[in-house]
Amino acid sequence: MRAFTVSDLNSALRAHLEDEGLFFDIWLLAEVVEFRRYPSGHCYFTLKDEHASIRAVLWRSKAEQIVALPANGEAVLAHGRIGFYEARGELQFVVDQIVPAGVGLINAQLEHLRARLEAEGLFDERRKRPLPVLPRRIGIVTSLQAAALQDMLTILRRRYPLAEVILSPCLVQGELAPASIVAALRRAYAEPLDVIILARGGGASDDLSAFNDEQVVRTVAASPVPIITGVGHETDTTLVDAVADVRAPTPSAAAELVAPPLADLRQRITELRERAEVALLTGIDAQRSEVARQRLLLQRHHPRRRLDAARQTIDDLMLRLDRAFSRWLQLERTRLHGLHSRLNTLSPQATLARGYAIAQRTDGRVITDSSQVQTGERIALTLRAGIVHATVESTNE
Amino acid sequence: MSEPNPVEQYERLLAELQQIVERLERGELSLAEALHLYERGAELAAICQQLLDMAELRVRQIADV
Numbered sequence: 019m020r021a022f023t024v025s026d027l028n029s030a031l032r033a034h035l036e037d038e039g040l041f042f043d044i045w046l047l048a049e050v051v052e053f054r055r056y057p058s059g060h061c062y063f064t065l066k067d068e069h070a071s072i073r074a075v076l077w078r079s080k081a082e083q084i085v086a087l088p089a090n091g092e093a094v095l096a097h098g099r100i101g102f103y104e105a106r107g108e109l110q111f112v113v114d115q116i117v118p119a120g121v122g123l124i125n126a127q128l129e130h131l132r133a134r135l136e137a138e139g140l141f142d143e144r145r146k147r148p149l150p151v152l153p154r155r156i157g158i159v160t161s162l163q164a165a166a167l168q169d170m171l172t173i174l175r176r177r178y179p180l181a182e183v184i185l186s187p188c189l190v191q192g193e194l195a196p197a198s199i200v201a202a203l204r205r206a207y208a209e210p211l212d213v214i215i216l217a218r219g220g221g222a223s224d225d226l227s228a229f230n231d232e233q234v235v236r237t238v239a240a241s242p243v244p245i246i247t248g249v250g251h252e253t254d255t256t257l258v259d260a261v262a263d264v265r266a267p268t269p270s271a272a273a274e275l276v277a278p279p280l281a282d283l284r285q286r287i288t289e290l291r292e293r294a295e296v297a298l299l300t301g302i303d304a305q306r307s308e309v310a311r312q313r314l315l316l317q318r319h320h321p322r323r324r325l326d327a328a329r330q331t332i333d334d335l336m337l338r339l340d341r342a343f344s345r346w347l348q349l350e351r352t353r354l355h356g357l358h359s360r361l362n363t364l365s366p367q368a369t370l371a372r373g374y375a376i377a378q379r380t381d382g383r384v385i386t387d388s389s390q391v392q393t394g395e396r397i398a399l400t401l402r403a404g405i406v407h408a409t410v411e412s413t414n415e
Numbered sequence: 416m417s418e419p420n421p422v423e424q425y426e427r428l429l430a431e432l433q434q435i436v437e438r439l440e441r442g443e444l445s446l447a448e449a450l451h452l453y454e455r456g457a458e459l460a461a462i463c464q465q466l467l468d469m470a471e472l473r474v475r476q477i478a479d480v
Binding site for chain 1 (some may be wrong): 420421422423425429430432433435436439440441442444447449450452453456457460463464466467470471472473474475476477479
């Protein structure tokens with residue numbers, strides 16, 4: 019018989035306890051005592067019932083995720099695994115989730131699963147896809163028995179009869195429901211769908227467990243197309259709701275979200291037709307003003323316009339002619355006046371003004387020599403002003 | 416599956432109608448073109464309405480429970 023070292027033994031015990039996986043996923047209903055939180059953040063305590071107890075540890079990383087740490091004396095539901103502390107040869111329960119026992123095991127399990135899936139990012143808002151505006155093929159995964167199915171079909175018929183519905187039936191309650199839902203979803207995924215409704219529809223039972231099943235939740239998360247849930251009543255929220263792209267409170271609400279109301283589609287067509295009409299009339303108006311513009315251009319080139327222009331040229335020339343002529347007339351007048359003045363200075367009148375007189379015979383000849391007249395002959399003497407008639411009395415040589 | 420899907424038909428016609436309206440609204444068309452487009456648009460609108468009037472929800476079940 020060979021002797022083990024303590025280290026060897028503890029190591030073997032640890033391997034046996036931890037590697038077999040037998041104590042990996044355990045829920046304990048227990049009372050908390052000797053709860054201590056160390057400065058390191060790790061929590062050490064004991065879980066016990068009337069007859070037995072076990073040391074427990076809650077590592078800081080997990081402790082930080084727990085909303086309310088337990089107090090001494092509190093009844094709790096703790097989830098965890100068995101660990102073996104080799105250095106001391108001590109067995110301990112390594113806790114990763116702990117909730118007040120009042121919550122109940124099912125709820126505690128649910129919260130545990132929710133936390134796990136959330137940590138994986140399955141509920142991320144960024145994962146959510148919008149529903150298609152005009153779905154061609156709508157998949158419905160639900161029970162054939164539920165009134166919910168008829169409600170949904172009625173709504174789709176009324177609001178959006180253009181679509182094709184692909185119905186993938188399943189069980190929605192009972193032990194077989196999760197596997198049935200997973201299979202029905204997978205069958206739906208194999209079809210070319212645009213959107214899937216996963217519905218349960220109120221029903222008599224309040225059993226929503228199938229919609230909190232991990233496999234179902236993961237299958238919903240893997241949907242190739244947007245998936246909308248309509249599970250149960252408004253107050254119930256399941257993990258499937260949290261993982262779906264859109265959550266509707268009821269199957270009917272889900273159908274309504276998926277189907278655009280026909281009235282809206284009609285309205286859209288009417289609007290488009292009206293826009294076309296307005297655009298056409300606007301176009302015709304534009305043509306009309308183009309015609310008016312062209313007519314204006316045409317008028318600009320009318321022959322009358324040239325005639326008018328010619329007429330204007332003539333008027334212009336006439337005016338210039340008039341002006342030239344009057345200027346010429348003015349010049350002539352001035353010249354004439356000058357000549358007239360010069361003429362005046364040369365006229366005998368000026369001589370007469372100085373007191374001389376012009377003597378003329380009755381025949382008009384000017385007398386410049388006394389021999390030209392005889393005694394008794396009548397002559398005229400022209401003065402500056404007036405004429406004197408005289409008779410020659412005598413003449414001298 | 417091979418029969419024409421009414422939603423696809425509707426979407427195609429509606430898209431064409433929308434394009435026509437946009438072209439009309441952009442202007443830049445001859446009167447003849449505009450009138451022609453308008454006629455086509457009115458026709459499309461009527462077909463779309465008719466599609467909605469005539470449509471009947473088709474339901475197909477892919478497996479038994």
